[in-house]
Amino acid sequence: xxxxxxxxxxxxxxxxDLSRNRLTVLVRILLAIPHLIWFFLWSILxxxxxxxxxxxxxxxxxxxAWLHRFLCAYxxxxxxxxxxxxxxxxxxxxxxxxxxxxxxxxxxxxxxxxQSRWKTLLRLILALxxxxxxxxxxxxxxxxxxxxxxxxxxxxxxxxxxxxGGGLLAGACAVLGWFASIVLGRMPRGLRDAGAYGVGYxxxxxxxxxxxxxxxxxxxxxxxxxxVEPPPEHPVxxxxxxxxxxxxxxxxxxxxxxxxxxxVWLYLWSIAAALTVIVxxxxxxVLGRSPExxxxxxxxxxxxxxxxxxxxxxxxxxxxxxxxxAGTYPLDLVLPEEPQxxxxxxxxxxxFLAVPAWIVSIALSYTLFVCAFFTWFVALVTGxxxxxxxNLSAYSLRYLAQVNAYIYLLTDRYPHASPLEGEDTPAxxxxxxxxxxxxx
Amino acid sequence: MTRSRSxxxxxxxxxxxxxxxxxxxxxxxxxxxxxxxxxxxxxxxQVLRRAQHYSAVxxxxxxxxxxxxxxxxxxxxxxxxxxxxxxxxxxxGTGMLLGMIGFxxxxxxxxxxxxxxxxWRHRYGLPASYVQATIGNWLALGSQFVLLCVALAIVxxxxxxxxxxxxxxxxxxxxxxGLRTLLAFVAPWLLGGRPLHAAYASxxxxxxxxxxxxxxxxxxxxxxxxxxGLGASRRVFLWKPIVEQPFTPRLDAFVLAHELGHLAHxxxxxxxxxxxxxxxxVAFLIAQTTRRRGGMGVPEAVPLAIFVYVVLQLAQLPxxxxxxxHFEAEADWSALRATHDPQAGVRLFRLFASQTLDDPNxxxxxxxxxxxxxxxxxxxxxxxxxxxxxxx
Numbered sequence: 001x002x003x004x005x006x007x008x009x010x011x012x013x014x015x016x017d018l019s020r021n022r023l024t025v026l027v028r029i030l031l032a033i034p035h036l037i038w039f040f041l042w043s044i045l046x047x048x049x050x051x052x053x054x055x056x057x058x059x060x061x062x063x064x065a066w067l068h069r070f071l072c073a074y075x076x077x078x079x080x081x082x083x084x085x086x087x088x089x090x091x092x093x094x095x096x097x098x099x100x101x102x103x104x105x106x107x108x109x110x111x112x113x114x115q116s117r118w119k120t121l122l123r124l125i126l127a128l129x130x131x132x133x134x135x136x137x138x139x140x141x142x143x144x145x146x147x148x149x150x151x152x153x154x155x156x157x158x159x160x161x162x163x164x165g166g167g168l169l170a171g172a173c174a175v176l177g178w179f180a181s182i183v184l185g186r187m188p189r190g191l192r193d194a195g196a197y198g199v200g201y202x203x204x205x206x207x208x209x210x211x212x213x214x215x216x217x218x219x220x221x222x223x224x225x226x227x228v229e230p231p232p233e234h235p236v237x238x239x240x241x242x243x244x245x246x247x248x249x250x251x252x253x254x255x256x257x258x259x260x261x262x263x264v265w266l267y268l269w270s271i272a273a274a275l276t277v278i279v280x281x282x283x284x285x286v287l288g289r290s291p292e293x294x295x296x297x298x299x300x301x302x303x304x305x306x307x308x309x310x311x312x313x314x315x316x317x318x319x320x321x322x323x324x325x326a327g328t329y330p331l332d333l334v335l336p337e338e339p340q341x342x343x344x345x346x347x348x349x350x351x352f353l354a355v356p357a358w359i360v361s362i363a364l365s366y367t368l369f370v371c372a373f374f375t376w377f378v379a380l381v382t383g384x385x386x387x388x389x390x391n392l393s394a395y396s397l398r399y400l401a402q403v404n405a406y407i408y409l410l411t412d413r414y415p416h417a418s419p420l421e422g423e424d425t426p427a428x429x430x431x432x433x434x435x436x437x438x439x440x
Numbered sequence: 441m442t443r444s445r446s447x448x449x450x451x452x453x454x455x456x457x458x459x460x461x462x463x464x465x466x467x468x469x470x471x472x473x474x475x476x477x478x479x480x481x482x483x484x485x486q487v488l489r490r491a492q493h494y495s496a497v498x499x500x501x502x503x504x505x506x507x508x509x510x511x512x513x514x515x516x517x518x519x520x521x522x523x524x525x526x527x528x529x530x531x532x533g534t535g536m537l538l539g540m541i542g543f544x545x546x547x548x549x550x551x552x553x554x555x556x557x558x559x560w561r562h563r564y565g566l567p568a569s570y571v572q573a574t575i576g577n578w579l580a581l582g583s584q585f586v587l588l589c590v591a592l593a594i595v596x597x598x599x600x601x602x603x604x605x606x607x608x609x610x611x612x613x614x615x616x617x618g619l620r621t622l623l624a625f626v627a628p629w630l631l632g633g634r635p636l637h638a639a640y641a642s643x644x645x646x647x648x649x650x651x652x653x654x655x656x657x658x659x660x661x662x663x664x665x666x667x668x669g670l671g672a673s674r675r676v677f678l679w680k681p682i683v684e685q686p687f688t689p690r691l692d693a694f695v696l697a698h699e700l701g702h703l704a705h706x707x708x709x710x711x712x713x714x715x716x717x718x719x720x721x722v723a724f725l726i727a728q729t730t731r732r733r734g735g736m737g738v739p740e741a742v743p744l745a746i747f748v749y750v751v752l753q754l755a756q757l758p759x760x761x762x763x764x765x766h767f768e769a770e771a772d773w774s775a776l777r778a779t780h781d782p783q784a785g786v787r788l789f790r791l792f793a794s795q796t797l798d799d800p801n802x803x804x805x806x807x808x809x810x811x812x813x814x815x816x817x818x819x820x821x822x823x824x825x826x827x828x829x830x831x832x
Contacts, residue, residue, distance in 0.1 A: 248526045251537075254544040260582030261536065261589040319537040321529035329528045 008218045009109045010207045012079075012200030014228045016103040018189060020090050020181040028085065028178075031092065035081050038095055046074045050210045057120045057211050068112040071210045073097040079106045079203045086138065086167070086174040087187055088195040104196055106203045108212055115214040127209045129374050130217045133392075134205040136367050137219075138170025138198020168363040170198030173417065176356045190417030193228055194360070197419045200224045219371075219388035221395050221419030233422035235340075235413055236405040238306075238398045240316070240331040245390060247317050247379040255376065258319065259312045265322055266308055273301040277408050284347050284409050295339040298408045300324035303333045306401045313372035314379055315393035331394065333401050335410055342412040354407050357415040361403045368396040395419045457717060464713045465763075467770040468705065474821040475828070479800045482786075482820060487794045494564050495799035499806055501560070505553045506754065512549040513747040516542045520743030527739075532596045534739035536589045540581075542746045543588060547581055564797055567661030591616070592742065599727075599736035606735055609723035616723075617716040621670070624708055628669035633657045633677055640693040647778045648700040656680055663687060663795055667699040667708070674703050686791060694775050694784040701774025707767045714763055722752050757809055764812035772819055776826040785823035789816045 024031060053067045063071075077097025083089040083104035094101050119126060173191040180188050201224060204217035218224065251258060280294040290298075304324025310316040316331040326332060346353060371393045375385050402415035416422065479488060523541050527534035554573040561568035569576070594615055598608035633655030645651050652667075652674040663682035669675045676699040683692055702708070726736070729748045733741035776782055792798050793816055799806070800816040807815065814822070 248523070250523070250541065250544070251526050254541070254578075254581070257544070257578065257581035257585055258537070258540055261540075261586045264586050318526050318528035319533060321533045323530075328530070 008204060008223060009113070009213045009215055010204045010217075011107045012196065012203065012224055012227065013105045013107060014103070014196050014225065015105075016089050016187075016192065016196075018187050018192060020087065020185060020187050022182055022185055024090070024092070025087065025178060025181040028087065032081070032085055035084070035093065035095070039077070039081055042074055042077065046071060046210070049074075053211050054120065054123070057115055058117055061117060062114045063112045063211055065112055068109075068212065071212055072108045075108060075203055075206050075210065075212065076106055078206065079104060079199055082138070082170075082199045082202065083196070086170045086195045086199060087177040087181060088170075088174075088192055088199055090187075104199060106200070108207060113213055115211065119214045120211060123209065123211065126216075127205065130205045130208060132370060133219060133367075133374075134167070134202045134217075136168050136363070136370055137201050138167030138195065167198045167202065168366060169360070170195045170202075172359050172363045173198075176359065188417075189231060190415075191360075193225060193231070193418035193420060196228065197221055197224055219392040221391060222421075223388070225420055228418075228420060230420045230423040231416050231418045234402060234416050235334075235336050235411050236398075236402045236415075237334050237422060238331060238394055238401075239334050240329070242391065242394065244317065244330055245384040245387060247314060247383060247385050249380055249383050251317070251319065252314065252376060252379045255312065255314065259308065262308045262311070262320065262322070266305065269301055269304065273298060273408065280409050281347065281350070284342055285344055288344060289341050290339040290409050292339055295336075295410065298410055299335045302335065302401060302404045302408055302410060305404060306331070306333045306397055309368070309397055309400065310393075313368050313393050313397070314375040314385055315371075315390055315397055331397070335405060340411060342409065346412045347409065350407065350409065353414075354403065357403045357406060357417075360415075360417050361400050364396040364399050368393055368400070371396070392419075460713065460717055464710050464717070465766065467766060467773075469770050469773045472822065472825045474818065474825050477817055477821050477824070479817055482790060482817075483793055483800060488800065490564065491793050491797045491799050494560070494797040495802060495806075497560055498557070499802075499810070501553050501557050502810065505550050508549045508553070509546050509750065510754075512546050513542060513743075513750055516545055517744045517747035521740045524739055531600070531737070531739050532593060535596050535742040536592050538739055538742040539588050539592050539746060540585045542743055543584060544581060547577065566797065590619075595736050595745075596739075596742075605737070606727060606731065608736060609720070609727045613716070613719040613723045616719050617712065620715055621712055624668065624712060625670045625673050628673045628675040628677075631655070631657065631668075631675070631677060633675075636678060636683070638689060638692070638696075640689060641696060644693060644697050644700055644778055648697065648704045648774065650674070650700045650703045652676060652700075652703060654678065654696060656683055663792075665695050665699050667702040669703075670708055674708075676700060676703070686795075687788075690781065690784050691788045691791070694779055694781060694788050697775035697778040698771045701771035701778070702767070704774060705767075705770055707771070710767065714760075718756060718760075722749070722756075725752060761808065761810070761812045765814050768813045769818075769822065772814070772822055773826070776823060780830070782823040782827040782830075785826075786820050789819045789823070792816060 049067055049070055053063050053071065056067065057063050074097065076099060077093075077095070080089075080093035080097060080102040083102065084091075084093050089102060089104040091103065099105065099107075173195040177187050177191040177195065180186070180191070201217060201219060204224075207213050208215070208217050276294055276297055280290050280298065283294065284290050301324060303326060304320075304322075307316075307320035307324060307329045310329070310331040311318075311320050316329065318330065321328050326335075371389045375389050375393070378389070379385050398421070399415055399417060405411050406413070406415055483491075520538055520542060523538055524534050527537045529537060551574065554577065555570065558568040558570050558573045595608060595612050598604050598611050598615075599606070601608075604611055636654040636656050638654075641654050652669070654676045655678070657677050658680050660679035661681065663679060665676065665678045665682055667674070667676045676696060678692070678695065678699075681687075682695060687695075726745050726748050730736050730741035730745050733744050735741060736745060772785070776785060779785075793800050798816055800820075802811060802815060813819075
């Protein structure tokens with residue numbers, strides 16, 4: 001499957017050293033208040049500007065240069081502010097959205113681009129899937145129109161227009177990162193990368209919606225985080241042919257009923273796994289490592305979960321087996337082959353320690369569901385999965401597998417929230433899932 | 441095995457089968473000379489016309505659906521192997537996938553008929569839902585798939601076992617009978633329902649010597665009832681519309697007596713017995729026909745096996761209906777004896793024609809393939825025969 005893609009005209013630049021000032025982190029939301037007021041005012045102008053821009057682009061085929069510059073500055077400023085609020089960067093941002101002025105920045109087209117009038121006409125409709133994903137990943141601050149009803153005694157209801165922020169993933173990372181930064185004075189790298197990914201995607205969506213570019217936002221984490229160094233290799237990682245995007249339309253259409261036998265089997269297996277992990281916890285506490293049979297059984301279980309989820313979410317095409325055997329599925333999981341020595345303290349408090357990872361995994365579970373939903377429609381029409389959505393699904397699956405492996409005591413390495421796959425040894429590079437592959 | 445020994449074994453099996461069938465066939469219904477009745481005298485002309493017109497088109501839908509199903513599965517048996525490449529599940533898992541795809545294709549092919557059926561029911565004021573017929577059935581495929589996967593796991597697992605191989609059917613048939621028995625035992629507890637508080641219920645239980653819970657199930661739009669369960673799990677379930685107007689307690693008593701009659705005469709056990717009698721030859725024929733594809737141990741045989749299974753089911757249908765009608769007649773007879781109220785029976789069956797648009801006197805082919813109960817005319821005739829026998 002040829003997945004050649006042009007580089008997206010909106011790229012994220014990350015030049016952050018992870019260090020955080022504890023004091024500014026502690027009161028970050030308060031420090032951001034002047035920015036939020038300023039941003040609100042700017043958003044009103046941007047809203048008017050974007051309406052004008054829509055008409056102008058429809059007529060001229062491209063945005064007027066002055067509007068383009070204004071909206072680019074607005075997007076850049078929103079990225080700076082989002083990065084600051086989500087603790088993706090440390091310094092206090094400037095108020096003008098100047099290029100290159102902030103560690104988390106965005107490169108936008110310098111000149112207005114010619115755009116398809118059809119795409120322009122239908123831009124808001126076309127942008128809907130991307131807007132939904134942005135809301136999950138980290139849309140960042142921006143103008144939004146929120147409607148919610150407040151029923152009074154009279155039964156009346158009101159709609160509210162507000163300056164909105166969003167992003168389940170970036171938000172979860174920010175909350176966890178806040179505690180970590182207060183304690184450590186540093187932002188954990190995985191959380192920073194995940195937050196930056198959300199901010200970057202939000203910038204692409206905004207650029208698309210505000211007619212800066214007609215290139216559709218790309219959810220591929222590798223493409224978005226090109227300027228970020230890959231994290232160290234994790235013992236739990238995905239392998240497989242990421243380029244196999246072919247999907248059988250028939251099995252896509254019937255994917256939900258087809259997965260039900262697997263879900264029934266998974267449910268039964270989960271009961272056995274839950275009982276095993278309790279015994280395994282005691283054994284690992286005493287021995288300092290999991291007994292071999294438990295390790296093998298739980299490894300198969302964790303791998304089987306990945307196979308089923310990958311099939312259900314259309315991240316992979318073929319119907320998986322029921323045994324969770326290694327090397328049987330195109331999207332497979334590498335796990336430690338032998339039981340590893342594990343820190344007894346980490347084992348003792350494993351469930352408590354897993355809570356932050358579990359919070360991130362909830363955000364990624366929603367993301368996986370939404371990816372599957374959109375992929376279903378695309379795959380049904382085109383017979384293939386979109387590269388970006390497939391890789392975002394792979395990222396979610398990998399993280400969920402790492403959380404499972406951590407909870408089931410297969411490793412005591414903490415799940416790495418970075419959307420990038422860990423750096424591999426050259427020998428393995430050919431087979432490891434290239435979620436960080438640059439677009440060809 | 442020599443030819444003569446094979447023949448002897450076959451004859452012996454046939455003899456055992458025939459004896460078992462004779463034992464299961466026996467009922468308490470005496471030889472009755474049913475009176476000839478004129479449906480025009482029993483049903484208002486308008487009701488009769490509606491029921492006949494409605495049923496005629498329903499029969500066409502069934503015919504179309506059946507032909508479509510056979511054509512689809514025939515094509516799937518021929519070309520279905522190509523979907524093996526969509527599986528990474530090993531031979532048994534791949535077999536499961538192929539089986540599920542076969543069912544899914546049948547669902548897709550039958551979809552227009554399902555939609556037409558809803559439209560047709562709406563025209564006659566009968567309850568039906570487009571959502572249920574389309575999306576609901578699409579999701580319901582999931583539960584069918586689970587059962588199919590279990591069945592294929594058993595068959596293919598046995599066929600792949602070295603010591604069993606092509607004789608898998610000898611082991612699989614008893615396993616399926618066991619599963620059917622288990623399901624019949626467990627299912628009543630899963631259905632729920634609210635207890636029926638009616639004075640006639642306990643009276644009928646005493647008469648029929650069957651003391652079981654009687655429950656009313658919500659969520660059904662048609663008047664109906666059924667009995668199920670084995671031993672401690674035996675239950676009678678009445679669908680809610682049958683305990684509401686225009687069905688009166690007197691008619692409900694007849695319905696309940698009919699269902700208790702099924703339990704009193706061990707019809708659930710007998711139906712399991714019949715299932716066992718058919719399970720062996722069906723499994724044997726599937727084993728024989730799939731041999732050319734490598735036997736049931738390989739996934740490539742699954743599309744053909746499903747096709748053969750469906751054809752055999754269709755071929756069995758007339759026999760299954762004869763057996764079912766036989767048991768239903770015994771339950772009707774049991775109800776007549778328990779209630780001593782043939783008038784209630786007649787009124788109930790006449791009401792069915794207007795409420796469910798059952799054709800009181802369907803054509804022969806419909807009777808052979810579709811009617812698993814005696815026709816309304818036959819049931820009324822039995823009630824009148826009972827009344828005649830009771831009158832001094």
